[in-house]
Amino acid sequence: MGKNFFNRDDRDLRFVLFEYLKVADLFKYDAFKDFSLDDFEMIIQEAMKVCKEVIGPTNQDGDKEGCTYDNGDVKVPKSFHHAWKVMSENSWISLNGNPEFGGQGLPNALTGLINELFIAANMAFMTYPGLSISNARVIEHHGTDEDRALFLEKLNTGVWTGTMCLTEADAGSDVGYQRTKAVPDPKSKDPRIYKIDGNKCFITCGNHDLAENIIHLVLARVEGGPPGTKGISLFLVPKIWVNPDGTLGEPNDVFCSGIEHKMGIHGSSTASLIFGEKGGCRGILLGEPHSGMAKMFEMMNEARMGCGVQALGMTAASYDIARQYAKERFQGPPFTNRRAERVPIIQHEDVRRMLMNLKAGTEAMRAMIGKLYYMIDVSEYDPDEAARKKAFSKVELLTPLVKAYISDLGYMLIRDAIQVLGGVGYCQEFPVEQYARDCKIVSIWEGTNYIQAGDLVGRKLPLEGGQVYQDWIQGIMDFAAQHKGDPDFGKDCELLLKAAQDTNDFPTRYMQYFGGEKIKVVPLTITRFLDCFSETLMANLMLEQGLVAREKLKGVKADSADGIFYRGKIETVKYFCRNILPNVFARHLTLELEDTSAVDIPEAAF
Numbered sequence: 001m002g003k004n005f006f007n008r009d010d011r012d013l014r015f016v017l018f019e020y021l022k023v024a025d026l027f028k029y030d031a032f033k034d035f036s037l038d039d040f041e042m043i044i045q046e047a048m049k050v051c052k053e054v055i056g057p058t059n060q061d062g063d064k065e066g067c068t069y070d071n072g073d074v075k076v077p078k079s080f081h082h083a084w085k086v087m088s089e090n091s092w093i094s095l096n097g098n099p100e101f102g103g104q105g106l107p108n109a110l111t112g113l114i115n116e117l118f119i120a121a122n123m124a125f126m127t128y129p130g131l132s133i134s135n136a137r138v139i140e141h142h143g144t145d146e147d148r149a150l151f152l153e154k155l156n157t158g159v160w161t162g163t164m165c166l167t168e169a170d171a172g173s174d175v176g177y178q179r180t181k182a183v184p185d186p187k188s189k190d191p192r193i194y195k196i197d198g199n200k201c202f203i204t205c206g207n208h209d210l211a212e213n214i215i216h217l218v219l220a221r222v223e224g225g226p227p228g229t230k231g232i233s234l235f236l237v238p239k240i241w242v243n244p245d246g247t248l249g250e251p252n253d254v255f256c257s258g259i260e261h262k263m264g265i266h267g268s269s270t271a272s273l274i275f276g277e278k279g280g281c282r283g284i285l286l287g288e289p290h291s292g293m294a295k296m297f298e299m300m301n302e303a304r305m306g307c308g309v310q311a312l313g314m315t316a317a318s319y320d321i322a323r324q325y326a327k328e329r330f331q332g333p334p335f336t337n338r339r340a341e342r343v344p345i346i347q348h349e350d351v352r353r354m355l356m357n358l359k360a361g362t363e364a365m366r367a368m369i370g371k372l373y374y375m376i377d378v379s380e381y382d383p384d385e386a387a388r389k390k391a392f393s394k395v396e397l398l399t400p401l402v403k404a405y406i407s408d409l410g411y412m413l414i415r416d417a418i419q420v421l422g423g424v425g426y427c428q429e430f431p432v433e434q435y436a437r438d439c440k441i442v443s444i445w446e447g448t449n450y451i452q453a454g455d456l457v458g459r460k461l462p463l464e465g466g467q468v469y470q471d472w473i474q475g476i477m478d479f480a481a482q483h484k485g486d487p488d489f490g491k492d493c494e495l496l497l498k499a500a501q502d503t504n505d506f507p508t509r510y511m512q513y514f515g516g517e518k519i520k521v522v523p524l525t526i527t528r529f530l531d532c533f534s535e536t537l538m539a540n541l542m543l544e545q546g547l548v549a550r551e552k553l554k555g556v557k558a559d560s561a562d563g564i565f566y567r568g569k570i571e572t573v574k575y576f577c578r579n580i581l582p583n584v585f586a587r588h589l590t591l592e593l594e595d596t597s598a599v600d601i602p603e604a605a606f
Helices: 009-019 023-028 039-064 079-089 109-120 123-142 143-158 292-328 349-381 385-421 432-443 449-460 463-484 488-512 521-553 562-582 583-593
Strands: 069-070 074-075 160-165 181-184 193-204 213-222 232-238 240-242 248-251 254-259 269-277 282-285
Touching: 009 039, 009 109, 023 039, 023 109, 023 349, 039 079, 039 109, 039 123, 039 432, 069 254, 069 449, 074 254, 074 583, 079 109, 079 562, 109 123, 109 292, 109 349, 123 160, 123 213, 123 232, 123 292, 123 432, 143 160, 143 213, 160 269, 160 292, 181 463, 193 213, 193 232, 193 449, 213 292, 232 240, 232 254, 232 292, 232 521, 240 269, 269 282, 292 349, 292 432, 349 385, 349 521, 349 562, 385 432, 385 449, 385 463, 385 521, 449 521, 463 521, 488 521, 488 562, 488 583, 521 583
Parallel strands: 160 213, 181 213
Antiparallel strands: 069 074, 181 193, 193 269, 193 282, 213 232, 232 282, 240 248, 254 269
8 A cells, every 4th residue: 555644633633522512411411411522532543543554555546546437346455455455444424423333433523523533534435435325315205124234334334325316418417307217117026126127427436346235325217207396316237146045046137337437536436326227226216205305315415525525534634644745845044044954944934824725714613513513413313302403404504615615726726735845735746636636526525516506596585584694693793792802812703793794685685686686796706605603603713713722721831742732723713714704794795796707798708
């Protein structure tokens, strides 16, 4: 295997979990009552070890070797097989899965940040378990007892893997136009068995040699079903048919016609699949006919949260390399003393600026992702129905932000990491350029970032008559007002208050634009609104962390390891609020201008 570049300091991850989110509070739920903080610490330590010794060394090898295709068969990079064996045999595949079906039953908050580590070690490799677990959860929620017995444990333990099959050549984001069809199988006595006929493309992990079987979740239209998404059903389609006793039967007429040659994630097979080319593909209907989109969106929403984790993992990995390189690379005297000796580039102001972009950005991402996963735990396990509903509504509101903003910010920050390394950052000696190539897909798949912005404005803002959003933005304003006189963060809270007010002006104006002459301003600005909302939310979370760090600093020596961490956190909070949050004000200015030149220009002028 190749060289390992995974070199994570997990101190901020542990701060988020144990000091900021206080995950020990989750032990009050029955699902987690048998865990302890010592258990969580041990799991993090072991995950770090797996990243360094097992997954990390496969990253550059996997990128260079890639997947290979030969007449329907796909092989993953050779080094992936050992990594998969270690992950499956040591129960790393399904950390938050149901223990009844082979999962470990860990909280989502811990699982999400452990997956950040794994993704930092090798993003392409982690697409295989990521989709499998989401696939298993859909089957758990909507399959029969027989389905659960046949499929779940093998998916959760890595014996089999899973996919989701939505995209077709003429139906990408516009899923309702898909052509894959399903008809009842005349040879089967089971009314849930259908014949599947159609082609799917861009199927992540659609074919490979890591596992003995692949379980596809396929969207198809039952013959005679209504048009659009309302007529789509969801089918469980094994690559190899599974007999009632759990043994593998005959191949299920699922053929891989090729794999894509991509900008990044070369070790992840992106396949084109033909279902039923010979008329022999069978699928099992999950739930009622014509209800497939709602079920698939459960998997999509989980995957969209996963997109945020993917971007965070690769951005954090880029920061790890950049900060270490900046400490070791000597170039030029200080700006303030041009006659002095050369210094490590970390002492140059502009390098500090880029490193602080990376540090503040990754820590804000981690805070946001950790917070949402914690709310998912509350929404699933709190005994109080009102508390579960409130947490679920917040997760619904903020999921588009995690998917879209973090993937865009991550790609931009990796650019800074490349710049810190200079010429070698542009070369393949270090994997930072690979992180940029791997990261770009995250803003595209699972619904492009414009679709996320449309979802935020069209579906999430109106939740409960707009009350979910209003409660959240008002909570930020109240926090800012409460702390605007703070001796350390008063200036930052004033910026936060203004940012919240400017952010709130977007939906206020949208209400006026809908149905009027200025309606085109809405689609031209919704991505900017999502960015403003995200940065305002992140600043709020960072300031909360700053208050925690300041209190913790009182109990340690300032020059101790913990003291330096807390002091660093306080300065990072200030940097985010004073250097990243002000982007909100520029975007708000564009809203006030109500500029429509992008659509007013003649199409022929392009």
